[in-house]
Amino acid sequence: MVAPGEDVAVDASADAVEGGEEPKVLSKSQRKRLNKKKAAEEKRRAEAELSGVQIDEDGEGNGAAGDDTAAAAAAAVGGEEGAEGAAKKKKKKKKSKGGKGGARQQTDPPTIPVPDLYPNGIFPEGEIVSYPQDYNTYRTTSEELRERERLEANVYNDVRRAAEVHRQVRQHMQKVIKPGIKLIDMCEQLEGLSRSLIKEDGLQAGIAFPTGCSLNHVAAHYTPNKGDNTVLGYDDVMKIDFGTQVNGRIIDSAFTVAFNPIFDPLKEASREATNAGIAAAGIDVRLCDVGEAIQEVMESYELEIGGKTLQVKSVRNLTGHSIAPYQIHAGKSVPIVKGGEATKMEEGEFFAVETFGSTGKGYIREDLECSHYMKDFHVGHVPLRLPRAKQLLGTIDRNFGTLAFCRRFLDRIGETKYLMALKNLCDTGIVVPYPPLCDTKGCHVAQYEHTILLRPTCKEILSKGEDY
């Protein structure tokens, strides 16, 4: 439903740019510059807002941008209540988009790059959650910590752009994915949409890793190679795991598709286990405690297949992970069973919280043909004798850097007959292969995953959407 107050807010912003009547909270010097050179100032203003210069006290918003600022400020200042209020506001605002002026509305199917949907360059926040731990309550209101967040405003904005693209891409694909779809076509469609919505720009913005579409007992790291004619079936359980990135800030998020309702409890187990892991996460929280919280929820579910009742198991040798710029696995693991490491989560860290629920052994091993590869993040210069391997490495450096890629990505940029060279790069340790990860044949695995950010003042579930 359109909230009238919100529409007014959006229109007021448009006027502010057109007519020179900027929100009252702008400083004098900002006002001067605005009158001087409106076009250039628009960007500058967005940046000022991003770093929290404007604070809209009444929370009504003096413009679309002011509204965003209000949300950010509320999240930072008001703790749970403020954050929730801000989240609500954002929801309303989203729905009121595409009114007379202000932000543009996405088409169906989506065709407008996300940066073009947010003309002020400010992308929506994820879900804001305050830290539950007693020792963290001071964080909600600390002015010092808010200042620390202002310094990170551009990073937050980059990763939120990647998150908004992830939401829009997946929500469209959820409508498209039906039994009978060929997986390779599905992946190419998803990746094409990611590239266009993020406004792909070399390594500055684009896909963060190949589209995983692992089926049934395959838990992760499967995407079709050229010539793979696998078609999605009614009884398949498919994990769609894909990534977007802006300036190396990665969103890694996944969901499960199954058409047969017998798998509903399996999906729910993983979805709720992931939510439990996210709820348990926090600054100075031990990773083993997150794992225990996940397992407890996961293994409280059971499902019936062919008259047999099966308890869902957490896959004990799969984990979530910390994320750093251009580094999908940055060193810390988020276990999904108890008994893990006591290492703590820290302020400012990004984590992919992902859980895998299985009807099999709950233990995976590498199997099947490899499609996923990634340069070793820490590898230095390695002298190569084979000219073809040298040339392929140059292509990988230019196109993917340290981001993961798949054989199809090499195909689409025109590489042919690269398997020997690729093997050489793997043998020398420069590139690491990531083969499919499989539980026992005949079983089914579900997965849900979000990327979260442990901000100084609150936890932000960056990839949260209305779907999951």
Ligand SMILES: [Co+2]
């Ligand atoms: Co992940």
